[in-house]
Amino acid sequence: MSTLMPGKIALCQADSLEPGQMTRFEPAGMDPLLLINDGGTFRLIEDDCTHAIASLAEGRLEGQTIFCPLHGGSFDIVTGKAKSLPCKHPLRTFTVAVDDGVVYLA
Numbered sequence: 001m002s003t004l005m006p007g008k009i010a011l012c013q014a015d016s017l018e019p020g021q022m023t024r025f026e027p028a029g030m031d032p033l034l035l036i037n038d039g040g041t042f043r044l045i046e047d048d049c050t051h052a053i054a055s056l057a058e059g060r061l062e063g064q065t066i067f068c069p070l071h072g073g074s075f076d077i078v079t080g081k082a083k084s085l086p087c088k089h090p091l092r093t094f095t096v097a098v099d100d101g102v103v104y105l106a
Contacts, residue, residue, distance in 0.1 A: 008104035024057035050089040
């Protein structure tokens with residue numbers, strides 16, 4: 001999807017991601033990101049686990065906690081904070097905006 005708003009990168013149509021679903025994006029020049037529909041609020045976090053290189057998109061989401069598929073460590077999808085070992089370092093979180101039915105990385 002192309003950029004439709006100056007300074008923002010379009011990720012997807014808001015209605016293409018149901019509540020509880022997540023999808024991975026690889027914006028040009030950036031590390032992979034994971035977009036999560038958290039009950040109608042979109043959360044955007046870095047996709048790679050901070051403990052070991054594993055895609056969180058392949059993990060499981062329980063409420064606002066995402067579990068790494070490799071070692072089972074977990075993170076808060078709102079704050080990025082590591083919640084359980086072996087994860088110790090937080091994930092980066094990113095600001096998103098929804099405009100005219102499109103989710104953007106702001």
